[in-house]
Amino acid sequence: MSGLLLQFGTSRFLQAHADLFLHEARMAGQDVPAVVIVQTSGSAARAGRLAAFSNPEGFPVRIRGLEDGQPVEREVQVKSVTRGLSTAADWPEIVSLFAEEADYILSNTGDSGYSVAPEEAGQGLDSSAPLPSFPGKLAQLLLARYRAGGRALTILPCELINRNGPVLKAIVTDLARGAGADAAFLAWLDTKVIFANTLVDRIVSEPLEPAGAVAEPYALWAIEEAPGLVPPCTHPSIVLAPDIEPYERLKLHILNLGHTVLADIWQREGRPAGETVRAILSDPAIAARLDALYRDEVVPGFAARGLGREAQAYVETTLSRFRNPFLDHRLSEIAGNHAVKIERRIAAFLAWAGTPAPTLQNIVSR
Incomplete structure (x- = not known):
């Protein structure tokens, strides 16, 4: 070649x-x-x-x-x-x-x-x-x-x-x-x-x-x-x-969506300036909020589209990746172009899934 x-x-x-x-x-x-x-x-x-x-x-x-x-x-x-x-x-x-x-x-x-x-x-x-x-x-x-x-x-x-x-x-x-x-x-x-x-x-x-x-x-x-x-x-x-949409949806609406949700929490709740994904998830209250979001709003949306098992497995992989003890993934970097990311990662998920997601809807509606 x-x-x-x-x-x-x-x-x-x-x-x-x-x-x-x-x-x-x-x-x-x-x-x-x-x-x-x-x-x-x-x-x-x-x-x-x-x-x-x-x-x-x-x-x-x-x-x-x-x-x-x-x-x-x-x-x-x-x-x-x-x-x-x-x-x-x-x-x-x-x-x-x-x-x-x-x-x-x-x-x-x-x-x-x-x-x-x-x-x-x-x-x-x-x-x-x-x-x-x-x-x-x-x-x-x-x-x-x-x-x-x-x-x-x-x-x-x-x-x-x-x-x-x-x-x-x-x-x-x-x-x-x-x-x-x-x-x-x-x-x-x-x-x-x-x-x-x-x-x-x-x-x-x-x-x-x-x-x-x-x-x-x-x-x-x-x-x-x-x-x-x-x-x-x-x-x-x-x-x-033959069709990469399942890969796209899983990545965009689980991993990337999770990043944007954490960046939103970091911005709005006065978290430390240099905080990383791993560090914010070491806070049990934040971790519980993300777990609940995936469980109650994200996975049900995928299930409605016939991808429930794939979504649950990808959530587990994603949370493990977020807690990688060797990476310092700063939320300040993830928060760049935040409005665009909310539109593509969260609003697009709501439109695609069509299932109740009050926490995500609140982020989009602010």
């Missing part, structure tokens, strides 16, 4: 997830694409991280936690990433790589990563300068690839958005139509570009400087099967499934 994977987003999450999987697959003898990481935000604070991606020695990922009840701690020097580029400084090179060399696109651009500024609608997709949003940049780059010969392409979005692939495809297509793209490009976009539907799951608690991360042992990358879709590698943590 070899080739190139362009990764949009410098997040520590992908360093300890897809980048690590690709490294381990290569170490196991697989022919996997090299990774070039693209910074889309232009943040000067991450300049050191970006430079570190070009270090041939790679970056460390530290896995810490419990596996089968036994403590695990290991460090892997990840060497799947060859360099880092920035859309602010390296746009012409990014256009060239995307148009002519990339076989896969990977993205993790945050909770608001698919937001498009109103002024982008109707703008042309000329690639001389990048548009502000990630979907805008992606539309520009896809048009450049089409004009360069239009080889097929697989896009693997990893944002925590329900049906992320179809959602991203719709946004990019709307931008292209608004920019007056011709029918041939729109047909190519629809038939030659795979916008995969994926779900990622791993708690990555803290960064290492200048690059690298600390993560739990548990990891999942669920990818929905689609005609022509071939993952960039095989790995024990990568699952191909």
Whole structure:
């Protein structure tokens, strides 16, 4: 396979997830694409991280936690990433790589990563300068690839958005139509570009400087099967499934929902500034509230959808992960983009489940 994977987003999450999987697959003898990481935000604070991606020695990922009840701690020097580029400084090179060399696109651009500024609608997709949003940049780059010969392409979005692939495809297509793209490009976009539907799951608690991360042992990358879709590698943590909605619902409405509920308690009840998930759950009263929420509101909602047993098992796994004695997952970080997370993790659960959930409804209604 070899080739190139362009990764949009410098997040520590992908360093300890897809980048690590690709490294381990290569170490196991697989022919996997090299990774070039693209910074889309232009943040000067991450300049050191970006430079570190070009270090041939790679970056460390530290896995810490419990596996089968036994403590695990290991460090892997990840060497799947060859360099880092920035859309602010390296746009012409990014256009060239995307148009002519990339076989896969990977993205993790945050909770608001698919937001498009109103002024982008109707703008042309000329690639001389990048548009502000990630979907805008992606539309520009896809048009450049089409004009360069239009080889097929697989896009693997990893944002925590329900049906992320179809959602991203719709946004990019709307931008292209608004920019007056011709029918041939729109047909190519629809038939030659795979916008995969994926779900990622791993708690990555803290960064290492200048690059690298600390993560739990548990990891999942669920990818929905689609005609022509071939993952960039095989790995024990990568699952191909005909329908990934059950994985999405379990992760979004149990693990992520639990995180957001705890962050809401932390914000509203004046908890300590540096408190972690593990620390807040060491308070018996808080632990009892979360247990009751899962038991009385969350699991019944899943049961109404035929996923009661799966939800109960995932709740037990999630609580064990929350109490990982080796990770310091700070609630101040989880509380970022809190309103967006309430909408996607809690309000979306209420709409999907349709069962009584007064505590969750109260959080949404505030």
